[in-house]
Amino acid sequence: MTLIENHTLTELHVGMQTASTRCLTRSDVELFSLMGGEIETAQVAPGGEGRLMAQASGCAALISWLLCNRLPGAGSAIVRHDLCSTGSVAVGDEITTEARILEIDGETGIVLFDCGCRNQDGHELLAGHVWLRAPQGKVYSEPEALPEITLRRHDAFARLMDACATRDPVRCAVVHPCDHDSLLGALEAMRQRLIVPVLVGPQAKIAATAAAAGVDLDGIEIVDVEHSHAAAQKSVDLAREGKVESLMKGSLHTDELMAAVVPSATGLRTNRRISHVFVLDVPAYSRPLLVTDAAINIAPTLEDKIDIVQNAIHLAHVLGVPEPKVAILSATEVVNIKIPSTMDAALLCKMADRGQITGGVLDGPLAFDNAISPDAARTKHIVSPVAGQADILVAPDLEAGNMLAKNMSYFAGADSAGIVLGARVPIVLTSRADNVRSRLASAAVMALVAHARRSK
Known part of the structure; x- marks a missing residue:
């Protein structure tokens, strides 16, 4: 298997960017509901089936994954963020997560990212900035897909x-x-x-x-x-x-x-x-x-x-x-x-x-x-x-x-x-x-x- 490598502080430059897309499962939405608010059940149409929904703030988990696994990658540590969410997500939504470097502080190792999530209709669900401390050394790891989430309702x-x-x-x-x-x-x-x-x-x-x-x-x-x-x-x-x-x-x-x-x-x-x-x-x-x-x-x-x-x-x-x-x-x-x-x-x-x-x-x-x-x-x-x-x-x-x-x-x-x-x-x-x-x-x-x- 081909190993992937992270990006150290000295390898980063302003304008670097990355993105990923995920189709939300029921377990994703249930987890987002725990992170950002109560589960809502809306009707798709009169007499239609209930559609499980949650606040879009849970999409912050997708941004965290993207930064810590793709850019800069392994060894990154998120320091703070000012992400703001609007709207809701539902099972079956295709969420595209994006991140782009705005600033790099070579002395502190802090990198500022402009981040956001949008759905398949182009509606912005989450936007803002994330500050993280970039890795200093090289780390090689196996390619990792977005994790599948399982919520255990009983034990x-x-x-x-x-x-x-x-x-x-x-x-x-x-x-x-x-x-x-x-x-x-x-x-x-x-x-x-x-x-x-x-x-x-x-x-x-x-x-x-x-x-x-x-x-x-x-x-x-x-x-x-x-x-x-x-x-x-x-x-x-x-x-x-x-x-x-x-x-x-x-x-x-x-x-x-x-x-x-x-x-x-x-x-x-x-x-x-x-x-x-x-x-x-x-x-x-x-x-x-x-x-x-x-x-x-x-x-x-x-x-x-x-x-x-x-x-x-x-x-x-x-x-x-x-x-x-x-x-x-x-x-x-x-x-x-x-x-x-x-x-x-x-x-x-x-x-x-x-x-x-x-x-x-x-x-x-x-x-x-x-x-x-x-x-x-x-x-x-x-x-x-x-x-x-x-x-x-x-x-x-x-x-x-x-x-x-x-x-x-x-x-x-x-x-x-x-x-x-x-x-x-x-x-x-x-x-x-x-x-x-x-x-x-x-x-x-x-x-x-x-x-x-x-x-x-």
Whole structure:
């Protein structure tokens, strides 16, 4: 990738200018409303749809971005401004932001810019001056587009952490924590009083990883085994013996850990099918969303799906949803004998009617839009207690579930946590791509499940 460089004080001259254009999204306008005034809802025309608007003063954020990323660029520091705004901006407006150098003070390093913003009709929305201290040295950075803005209207993961605050930490076997992320993730979960870690793996490797990360393992129990296979089996043995209440995957493959978990004689199997549930906090959705199964069962049968659904319902109960709404997903909302997932959905719903699946309200088949959008459900005349307000999405197979969960994370900005259920103890399957927030949320979900098991 080609790096861009900033403009230092000695490289600037009067008359230099820059500009950018952005089409405002709903999140942009909501953010501007917080910066410059209350959100207004106007009518485009009599009987038309409401148009979300905000005061144009929020466009100052676009000027700040332009100066600190384009001209002079990285290393700039805004000192003051006299920007004045007129009018409003709305979703869909194309805002052009411009800046031009008027004066340069070589002694103080202060540069005066004439700045302004106008919309697609040429109407001036914001105008005035900005004084900034120009960078003295060169800074090279990757080209950066205008940032996409996501406003989080709720924080389900903060509530998870709060729910664990009054509970004792759970003893957890951390399986082969021999890389930076898996070790530090476990130690941070310990610091947050979610777990009491038992590190299972080659002691020398664990110690070397801790030394490289600059962390101290004094007082932390380490069970020394020779390799990752042995770590997986030893962790399972500790759970079978009741010495730990949960497992957390470290730097080994999921298949390697689950190979030790699933055997009936030596593993952690119960009479229920083992399945995985993603817990997603989607900024645009009104409640936490559970997606299953996206990690364990590749092509689940109808019998498998009974347990997959029941596991997810029980998790929802633990998370404080007393009667979760369960959407059985397919490509359509009608039963079609040529699409097996629609047949499975219909049978699962009938089994729930007969008490064979309990604790939740099921409906399906439902297409994804019908499951989460009340407008989509109304448009298709779907009358259902689940449609448009699902708490749980049951995918037809692992591929669909995995793509759905990752789309939520990478396209919709969702935070995600994950947990394996149906075994004797809850299991956290961390991913190398998980950030600290996701790792802690997964540990919190695991701790809540472990505490719920104690009360049985």
